[in-house]
Amino acid sequence: MDISIVIPLLNEEESLPELSEWIVRVVTANNLTYEVIFVDDGSTDNSWDIIQSIAARNCHFKGIKFQRNYGKAAALNEGFKAAKGDVVxxxxxxMQDSPDEVPELRKMIIEDGYDLVSGWKKKRYDNTLTKNLPSKFYNAAARRMSGLKLHDLNCGLKAYKNKVIKSVEVYGEMHRYIPVLAKNAGFRKIGEKIVEHRPRKYGVTKFGWNRFVNGFLDLMTITFTGKFxxxxxxxxxxxxxxxxxxxFGISVYLIISKFVDENFALTNKPLFYIGMAVMIIGMQLFLAGFVAELVTRNAADRNTYLIDEKLGIN
Known part of the structure; x- marks a missing residue:
């Protein structure tokens, strides 16, 4: 199969019929074998009924329905598990992402050899104050911490080799950090493509300010777990x-000072309390490391590693 298109959604009943028809036009015009996987993240409108009717008319459309809202990362993770296409x-x-971008994204994976291609919505139609400025700040921080020179990690329009999405686990708010997860998994050829950003035609945005806070915390988590x-x-x-x-050095200095000068007020010095506090913090960090090692060494996946190829080994 040429491509799998994974589409997470929440209360998008108005856009689904038009989006599905647009996708069919594009893949048919480019002679692509395909599947479309809608992942309904606990919608409370008629989204699932519409997905069922679309799938009944076209067997290439499939669906996954959550019992409640788990978030975009969970929806993508389940969609990735089900995807069978060479390119995902x-x-x-x-409908702010254009299906017309699909053939070129696939070409960059198949012909240009990229492991992952991330969309860059260079020209946006969002509110500048509430979305664009925080997004630019977030992307700048993400580039600095991850080392990936991508302009728009938030862009939902991305393309992957199938083995990339099978090698990463997406949870929490980490859907926007899939390129970072892929890099940590050993995939190095990560590219970017300027894509069209369309004005929202139906519904309202599902994201608020809290996504930037949560996203930054998840970036710190990925950075730490990727290295340690x-x-x-x-x-x-x-x-x-x-x-x-x-x-300990501070304590030694204070003790020697006391021996040298009997009138030296050891416990009246702020340095005494700073030294004690730093020693206690050091011991706590060291103990935290021991506990983390015990947890890691008893984890089920402690010796699970991503292997690209084997030669002469069954």
């Missing part, structure tokens, strides 16, 4: 040891 393309159901997920002691132990040594 994600897009939003609100299988060796947490290397992080906690390093900083715990440094803190303890700094505190």
């Amino acid at each position: 393309i994600t897009m939003d159901a609100d 997920g299988k060796r947490p002691m290397h992080f906690f132990g390093l900083y715990g040891t440094l803190c303890f040594l700094i505190g």
Whole structure:
């Protein structure tokens, strides 16, 4: 199968018929074998009924329905599990992503050899103050922390090799960090394509200001787990040891000062309390590292690694 198109949605009953017809026109014009997987993230309108009617008319359309709202990351994760196409393309159901971009995105994966291509909505139709400015700040922070030079990690229109989406697990608010997850999994050829951003035709946006806070916290989580997920002691132990040594050095200095000068007021010095606090913090970090190591070494996937190829091994 050429492509799988995964579309997470929440209360998008108005756009689904038009979107499905548009997708069919594009894939038919380009002679692509395809499947479209709608993932209904707990819609309270008639979205699922419409998905059922679309699937009844066209067997290439499939659906997954959550019992309640779990979030876009969960919807994408389930869609990825079901996807069978050589190239997997994600897009939003609100028709702000154009299906006309699909052939070129597929070409960049198949012919140009990219593992992942992220859309860049260079010209946007969103409210500048409430969405564009926070998004630019967030993307700048994400580029700095992840090392990926992508302009728009938030863009829902992306294309992947099938093995990329089978190698990552998406949860929380981490759908916007799939390129970072892919990079951590060893996929290095990650590209970007300027795509059309269309004005919203139906419904209202499902995202608020809290997504930027949650997104930043998830970025910190991904950055940490990507580097220290299988060796947490290397992080906690390093900083715990440094803190303890700094505190211990302060304590030694104060004790020597007391021996040199009997009138030296040891406990009246702020440095005394700083030294004690830093030593305690160092010990806590070190113990946290031990606990994290115990958890990691007893995890079911402690020795699970992504293997690209095997030669001469069954």
